[in-house]
Amino acid sequence: MTGRDLDQFVIDRVGDGEFNVHRDLFRDRTLFDLEMKHIFEGSWVFLGLASQAPNPHDYFTTWIGRQPVVIMRDATGVLGAFLNSCRHRGATVCPHEQGHAKYHVCPYHGWAYDSAGKNLDVRDRQHGQYSAAFDRDSHDLAAIAKFGNYRGFLFGCLNADAPPLPQHLGDTRFFLDLVVDQSPHGVELVPGSSTYTFNGNWKLQIENCVDVYHVLSAHSSFVKIVERRRSGESANQLEALDFAAYRSAAITRGSFTFDYGHAVIWAQNATPQIRPLFPMIDEIKQRVGAIKAEWMLYSRNLTLYPNVQIAENASLQMRVIRPLAVDKTEMRIYCLAPIGESDHTRTFRIRQYEDFFNVSGLATPDDTTCYEDCQTGYRAHSINWQQGYARGITAVQRGADDYAKTIGITPVTSQHGPHDIQDETIFHASYREWLRLMKAGAK
Numbered sequence: 001m002t003g004r005d006l007d008q009f010v011i012d013r014v015g016d017g018e019f020n021v022h023r024d025l026f027r028d029r030t031l032f033d034l035e036m037k038h039i040f041e042g043s044w045v046f047l048g049l050a051s052q053a054p055n056p057h058d059y060f061t062t063w064i065g066r067q068p069v070v071i072m073r074d075a076t077g078v079l080g081a082f083l084n085s086c087r088h089r090g091a092t093v094c095p096h097e098q099g100h101a102k103y104h105v106c107p108y109h110g111w112a113y114d115s116a117g118k119n120l121d122v123r124d125r126q127h128g129q130y131s132a133a134f135d136r137d138s139h140d141l142a143a144i145a146k147f148g149n150y151r152g153f154l155f156g157c158l159n160a161d162a163p164p165l166p167q168h169l170g171d172t173r174f175f176l177d178l179v180v181d182q183s184p185h186g187v188e189l190v191p192g193s194s195t196y197t198f199n200g201n202w203k204l205q206i207e208n209c210v211d212v213y214h215v216l217s218a219h220s221s222f223v224k225i226v227e228r229r230r231s232g233e234s235a236n237q238l239e240a241l242d243f244a245a246y247r248s249a250a251i252t253r254g255s256f257t258f259d260y261g262h263a264v265i266w267a268q269n270a271t272p273q274i275r276p277l278f279p280m281i282d283e284i285k286q287r288v289g290a291i292k293a294e295w296m297l298y299s300r301n302l303t304l305y306p307n308v309q310i311a312e313n314a315s316l317q318m319r320v321i322r323p324l325a326v327d328k329t330e331m332r333i334y335c336l337a338p339i340g341e342s343d344h345t346r347t348f349r350i351r352q353y354e355d356f357f358n359v360s361g362l363a364t365p366d367d368t369t370c371y372e373d374c375q376t377g378y379r380a381h382s383i384n385w386q387q388g389y390a391r392g393i394t395a396v397q398r399g400a401d402d403y404a405k406t407i408g409i410t411p412v413t414s415q416h417g418p419h420d421i422q423d424e425t426i427f428h429a430s431y432r433e434w435l436r437l438m439k440a441g442a443k
């Protein structure tokens with residue numbers, strides 16, 4: 001597929017009031033294979049948190065696109081990222097999701113590696129009648145081309161020509177800082193994670209995280225449950241989201257998009273006192289200043305394209321996206337929390353998380369069901385174009401709005417206003433990046 005072929009899948013003429021995406025992006029297997037090669041294996045992807053391997057010889061495994069990866073901390077405490085594939089005949093060297101091992105002995109023929117990926121033993125090498133050519137090759141685990149760490153968020157890239165990580169992340173780092181700085185000691189994963197799949201394309205998840213428009217329709221049952229709790233009709237008095245204030249005209253919400261496909265939506269918070277973070281806010285204000293502290297209490301849903309999302313509106317959630325097929329996606333979801341918060345606050349945080357975000361929560365199944373409905377609807381092959389990228393198109397502005405200026409960032413686009421705009425221009429960044437990476441790969 002040439003660059004010109006790819007141009008036919010995205011219409012990007014915002015100046016003329018038009019932006020659209022072809023439905024084949026969600027249903028075409030050839031495009032999916034190219035996405036794995038040129039997007040997931042051609043750009044930076046999120047791997048995990050440094051705190052998932054806190055001590056020397058700890059490791060955890062993950063994926064870059066279709067390729068198995070292991071992140072290990074060596075004897076001196078340095079993190080490395082390698083393809084999780086024995087150099088001999090390919091078996092995964094670390095078969096577990098996470099663990100602790102000074103040495104990794106391949107289960108198949110017994111080649112051994114240390115936690116820095118170095119080959120220590122080709123079993124029975126001395127009797128192997130090997131040639132000089134064999135000895136010329138490195139037998140170490142293959143390090144991935146680029147590996148970066150932004151304040152404990154680990155990213156990897158199989159493409160040596162990708163830009164440096166700070167450039168890739170750009171001003172989204174402000175929003176990562178809002179997560180890391182919630183405690184002087186940083187954030188950690190609350191033990192336990194959920195993994196689930198949905199029968200839909202991965203870009204449905206990319207869109208949904210920053211989709212304001214779906215909340216009051218797709219999550220209407222949750223809205224009603226919250227109302228019942230407030231009126232005392234329900235025995236469960238847990239406060240998670242305040243929908244009474246959600247749509248209020250007094251609340252400003254907005255969005256920013258960035259280079260490389262990243263995007264964030266934000267909203268002022270009428271009821272900051274129902275955030276687990278609230279009891280710590282005075283300490284936070286002193287440490288990071290009033291503006292950052294205020295933004296920590298805003299609702300924020302951040303997507304770092306193409307595979308990680310951090311949502312903070314009830315509790316704090318991290319989602320990692322792994323596409324399995326054009327119509328199947330695996331999600332790994334985690335509750336994040338500031339290190340050192342009180343037991344009482346941690347309990348409240350977990351209850352909120354279970355209530356809304358968890359795979360068994362009141363929100364997630366609404367979303368995944370809608371994704372699967374979309375995927376079924378895409379089988380209507382005589383319809384080629386979506387109509388879902390147009391709301392807000394005459395309101396979005398290039399560069400920084402006043403809110404961006406206040407926090408000192410320079411996004412590609414900004415948009416803000418009352419809830420009811422329910423802007424859809426926020427999605428444009430991801431499709432621009434889709435086209436850029438796919439065309440770069442096609443070259």
Ligand code: FES
Nearest residue numbers: 086088089106109
């Ligand atoms: S595949 Fe690992 S030792 Fe043979």
Ligand SMILES: [Fe+2]
Nearest residue numbers: 208218363367
């Ligand atoms: Fe949702």
